[in-house]
Every structure is written in C-alpha cells, then in structure tokens.
Amino acid sequence: MIKHLRSAADLDAATATLILDTAAEMAALSGREVKKLPALRGRTVVNLFYEDSTRTRISFEAAAKRLSADVINFSAKGSSVSKGESLKDTALTLQAMGADAVVIRHSASGAPHRLANWVDGSVVNAGDGTHEHPTQALLDAYTMRSRLGRLDGLKVAIVGDVLHSRVARSNVLLLTTLGAQVTLVGPPTLIPLDVAAALSEKTQVSYDLDAVLPDSDVVMMLRVQTERMQDSYFPSAREYSRRYGLDMLRMRKLPEHAIVMHPGPMNRGMEIAPEVADSPRSTIVEQVANGVSVRMAVLYLLLGGK
Amino acid sequence: MAYLLKGVSILGAEPTDLFIKDGVISSDKAGKDAEVIDASGLVALPGLVDVHTHLREPGREDAETVETGSRAAALGGYTAVCAMANTSPVADTAGVVEQVWRLGREAGLVDVQPIGAVTVGLAGKQMAELGAMATSAANVRIFSDDGFCVADPKLMRRALEYVKAFDGVIAQHAEEPRLTEGAQMHEGEVSTRLGLTGWPAVAEEAIIARDVLLAEHVGSRLHVCHVSTAGSVEVLRQAKARGVRVTAEVTPHHLLLTDELAAGYDPVFKVNPPLRTRSDVEALRQALLDGIIDVVATDHAPHAVQDKECEWAYARPGMLGLETALPIVLSVFGEQWDLIADRMSIAPARIAGLAGHGGDLTKAGTPANLTLVDPKARWVVDPGGLASRSRNTPYAGLTLPGRIVATFLRGEATVLDGKAVK
C-alpha cells in the first residue's frame, strides 16, 4: 500500500480499485446498527485545515471516528496558524503529538508534498490550491461505479473551470487510470494549456457542450466562481450559463442512463439549473454520503488498519 | 605582493609562467621576492564579472551582506560584481549606491559596482535621480528595477533616452506584469499538472520585443536581464541583425535546469523568470554560442531559510549562483576557454563599463584581475559549505567540474588554495 495520498497519480489501477472495493465494504458495515469499527483504535488522525471547508472536514472526521481513531481538528482559525506559524513548525508540532495521519486542506498547491517531508505519518490531500483533491475523485468514481456498474469505457464529460479546479485534475488522473474516457469541456480560457500531455494522453477537449452531451455517460459540472468574470475568463454569468450551464433543455440531450454530478458547493442557476440538481439523474446527495465511506477506506488502507 | 604563477595555461594555451607585480601583469620574470604558485594544470581566466548579483545589503543582512556575497564571488572566480538595486532602502539615490560601493571597498574581495534603480522605490512611476547616481562616487552606469519590469512604455522610453547623457544602459527585467499576475512557474504542461499559476513565455518576449523597438527608436543601449525563452532569443536575433544596441544575459540555471524540477514543490527551484523547458534550454545554449546572448550572469539571489522552507506559493523566487556559475558553464560547454572568458568576463566588463576587468592576460600592464581554475577537479555541491550566508542552491548534491584555486584582484590574492584569504 502507498504511504501518502497527495495526488490521484499516487494510485495505480489496482490500488484505486482496492480503495473502491474497501469503501463498498465500509458502506455495508456502516449501514448496520453498529456504526463504529475498531480498526484504527489508538491511532491519531489530524485534520489540518488552512481553508474553510466544513463539508470536507466533517466527512474526514466522520470517517476517522467510525474507524475509532482519535481525531484532532487543527484549523487555521483560533490556532497558531493564524499567528503566522509556518507549515514546517506546525508539522513538527503534529509530529511531536504522534499523528499517524494528517489530512491537509490548504490554499497553496503542493502543500501536502511539503508536509510529507516533515512528518513521519501518512499525508492525505484534502484539497490543495488549484492542484488536486484525490478523495473527491475517489468518491466520484465510487458514485459512478455504483450507479452505472463500471468505470472501464465510461464516457465522462467534466464541464467548467478546469483551469482552477483541483477536482478536475484528480478526476482526470483517476478516471483515465481506471479506463474511463474523459472529455474536458469549457470556454478555452478555462481549459489549461497542454492538458492532455499534462494529465493523460487519453483526455479530450471540447468547447461545445451540446456536442458532447449525447455521447456522455456522466456529466460532471464544476463550480464556477463568478469572480472569474472580473478576470476576463468569460464576459458574464448569463453568457457562461447559456454556453456551458446544464439546464433541463440540455439535460435531455443526455442518454437515458446518464448521470449528473457536482462536487459542490453549487451555484444554482449558474453552472447547474436547480431542477437539474434536484432531478433523479443527479447524484449530488449520494456523493456526500459516499465521501465518508471512501475516506474510511483511504484512512484504513493507508494506516494499515486491522 | 608579487606572484609567480608557474606553468599556468592562459585560456588553455601552452603552459607558461605569469608574473604579477604592482597590481598588473608584468613582463619581468626575474622577481626574487615573488610568491611562487605551482599552477601546472591550472587555467588562467580574466577575473569573472557578474552584471547581475543580489547582495541584499542594506536591508536583508540575514540573507547576505556585501562582505559574504563578495567572498562567495571571489570563491567563484569573480573579480567584479554588479549589485542589484532592490535592497531596502532601494538603491535609488546617490547615498545608497555610495553606501553599497563603500561596503564593497571595505570588504575588498571583489569590485562591487552598484546598479541604480530606474524608478523611485522600484515603483515604476517616477524616474529616480539617475544622473546623481552616475556622477556619485559609485559611478553608476547600469540602471535596473530588477525584480520588477519597467512596464510603462513611456517611462521606459524616457529612461532609455535619459541615460544617453552619461553612456548609461537600462537593464530590463522583462516581465509584462499583467500576464504574470500570481504566476508561480513556467506556463505549460508541468504547471497544468501541478496546479501552479503559469508564467507564460510571451510575458517576457512581448516586453523584449517592445524594448528593442524603443531602444532602436531613440538610439539607446538596452540590456536584457536573464533571458529565459527560445522566443526571446529569436526577438534578440532579429534586433541584433538590424543593428539595435541590445545586449542580453542568461543565467547558469536557465542553461541547465528545467521546469520539471518543480514537480516536488521544493521552492529551491522557484526563480523569476522561472525554469523553462528543455527546448528553451537548448535555444539559450545555442544563443550564447552564437553571441545572440552576450553574457552569463548569475542572478545570485540569496534567501533566508524561512523564505524557502515553506509552501511553493509563499516562497521567494531566486537561487544562489556565484560559487557554481563557472562549474555549471564548464559542465554545459566543456573547456571552451575563449568562449567562457568572453561571456563571463570580457563582454560583461564591457557592458558594465568596468575598464580594469576582462583584460588580456598575455599583455604586460593588464590589471591583474584573474582567476585560476583546476578544470579536472570534481566537487560535490554542499549548501552548508558555500560562503554565501544563504543556502538556497538548486545544485545540492550535484557533482560539478572545475574548482577555483585562486583569484587575484589588482594583483592581490582574494582566494588561495581554494580558500578566501579574508
């Protein structure tokens, strides 16, 4: 088993599949009366969050607690972090506390890589800057597999602000490792340069959402921050949602079986219409529930839980 | 002190004896009281000249001082360095440039030639008193806002014109600031993978293209700092073919390293302009050979530990360079001594207007600014073993060819047996 999960590129197909299979077992066990498993009793998991993300922190916290680990939440607010303590000094503190795993969320790309130099425990990337969010990709893959029965050969459209999206990067890496066919869709300003060479040769790029939808098994809508307008990535929210938003009319272009995903939080009415988000095709609520199972599997396998 | 360098090879030529007396190369071989140095196997080069050094004093003496930087320079074979203006306070007045110049004289290890800021506080708004700096004791000839680009085209035009009165030159840090907002590394495949904001090659090329046209229009001298892209080389090639008075430098790190090194997010590889691609490296090497790029300049940029031991985005850009420059150039180009002497000593001395440097060592009466290199020696770069006060070398653990055995500044040894004399 790998020691850290800093990038979806840390996962080969066998390891990724093992995590998804383990997550399925975790989901089955969590469904029973006894929600706590003793697997990580006596182990310490630190949630080191430099960015506010209640949903991700709660998901990791629930995952660790269901495995009976001791959880320490170390958030940027009300700690030495806000006084400007360096990541290295914080790492040394966590090291002294005997952290077995550090789950880190940080606004700087690569912060998990830096942290892994300074702690002995496992490092789990819970989102770093505009780089990656590998457990989000795992829970997305888990959701696709449970809805559609497979990942190999699946056609996935990832739509929106790919340039700034850590979810997109991790999804491209993981999905192509698992045999899916990914098409990135968005305005050219928001599709990074050399993306196929950078992430996976198998990745395709399209600027035309309507052309991609009829041949997609999965369409994943990315959050688009409206402040991108000020930076001339696109002219207005209205034009963005006309060209790249998923509304009911567009959703009808999808094949019957296709699903609609969103990593949240959503801008309803911008990249996704409310009726689409709430439709039976939408997996948005499932994604949240699957997140706990997948993160249980990641912690369990990284820490070699028994 | 007089020296007799026995069996030395001047620029790779047949071994000969070189006599140094009264601060110059002497034809008198019969000096009895001269200290004899066995220089067999050693190559004599004119003392290296760096047109782009950050010495950090005043302001960041925890990272480097004029003295520690001078020592690093002498150990790297340098006899003159041009100290960049982005200190605190900024070297934008006669007072500050004279202070740096005086500190250099006191250290006495290399000639420290201050560079003056183009604009007050490097703010890019108002021209600094360039004339006052030029006529100060520091005798400033190169002006640069390095660290920042003189982005305003009108201000750049005026600065280019204004310094003609005292044969000055504007050294431009070519970076269109609107195209590099938040930039962290070269924009391309690797930045896409790493999720780091890209610094596009065109941000450099667009400024160089603009500035060669401005220099041509007003008939002034332009020097381009740290050229880093293949596209910039093409712009310079065309400008030089038209006869524009432009010179350009390349750093040792841009001749060797590529953006792939950012993959581990270790900020020791963070530098501005950023490390580029393999094809850029190849183009820069060819440009230096062709003379499209005139000089190798270190952009020696010391940084305190805490400014590098952090997240990539928070780290300051820059790398040490003085003690590794010649070995890197040797490793890239081999023992092409005439090329090395020209690009690292003669041409930079000419650009900086440093008359006593880059002289002909075969001629009696040439100021004895020279360095002795053992080209066969190999050494492993140990950050802790460097003379700089900082440790941010990107070459840690690398085995490099070429050891500086001795350096002489106006006939006085600054380095002997590979050690600084003070």
Ligand SMILES: [Zn+2]
């Ligand atoms: Zn610069």
